[in-house]
Amino acid sequence: IQSMIPEIAELTVFFSMFVTVNLLRHNPTVKAESKSSSFDEMSYGFLGYPVSQAADITFCKASVVPVGDDQLPHLELTRKIVRRFNELYKPVFTEPMALLSETPRLIGTDGNAKMSKSLGNTITLDSSAEEVTRIIKKAVTDPARLHKHDPGHPEICPIFAYHRAFLPLESADIRESCMHGKIGCAACKERITAGLEQIFIPMRERRAYYAARPKLVDEILASGTQYTRCIARETMNEVREAMNLNYFDLPMKTYLEGVN
Missing domain, CATH: 3.40.50.620 (HUPs)
Known part of the structure; x- marks a missing residue:
């Protein structure tokens, strides 16, 4: 301390x-x-x-x-x-x-700056599964993509940055699918949410152990x-x-x- x-x-x-x-x-x-x-x-x-x-x-x-x-x-x-x-x-x-x-610097969920508690654009490590889902659903994606089958620009999308950081083995496939309009933003968010959940589960278990x-x-x-x-x-x-x-x-x- x-x-x-x-x-x-x-x-x-x-x-x-x-x-x-x-x-x-x-x-x-x-x-x-x-x-x-x-x-x-x-x-x-x-x-x-x-x-x-x-x-x-x-x-x-x-x-x-x-x-x-x-x-x-x-x-x-x-x-x-x-x-x-x-x-x-x-x-x-x-x-x-x-x-x-x-690990690359993570863009905040608002897409405007790096993650910062003071800016309220973070996904905290003690978030519940419901909180993670809610935050990811509200997160900003590619502003130039209006429809599901529009070609995306993953390099400017915060959600893709999370894929690259936390699901590196899948990121190449996500990037390719996004660029060719084969995956929509909602589906992309569902995949990163599921991936983050697998990372957070053991953290929550360990946190609960010490909280008790x-x-x-x-x-x-x-x-x-x-x-x-x-x-x-x-x-x-x-x-x-x-x-x-x-x-x-x-x-x-x-x-x-x-x-x-």
Whole structure:
């Protein structure tokens, strides 16, 4: 639980000294989120979120980070911060490398942007079978296709993007049938709905198992948090030592003599 790892907040403060406001303002994700949210003014926390992400990545000395291509600017900022810290003080951190996801970025069900909870155009992993069916039925398809036998344009259709991501073995057949007007949008939606259902069934079963055992979930979270705090403490001890901030690690007599 991130909020129970105060070392991340401490490291965020240190890292914030290495990043200019101008650099943060030009982060593509920050710019896009600010525009879509119509923020007149950005709070310090919102603008500095990429710095917090850098602390998330580095406090446990991650060397590889799985990301989508839209997160690459965040990771590059992390790499810059790590290089700056290591140059100024000592090599405490490793420059993390990106492990790009092979799954294409999913278009939202409204067809206008990537899936985003804030935009309400998502299919959540905890959706029921009925919810998935309802969402897919309402989802946007090829806007240029008016009739069932019209030639389709799968490359601009969100539903085909889902086929390609989740039913790759069938996607070539779907693409060919769509382009030649051999399958209608309704039938195409039924096939992806059935495919998603097969993916979601084991997820729902596992979720139900833990939902029925809240104490077990608490124990897992507590254990994971305790283990993570141990790692965080070790890292921050190294950071404070490198920055000469470990005052009270010195014997008290030596410390007081230094003050006098």
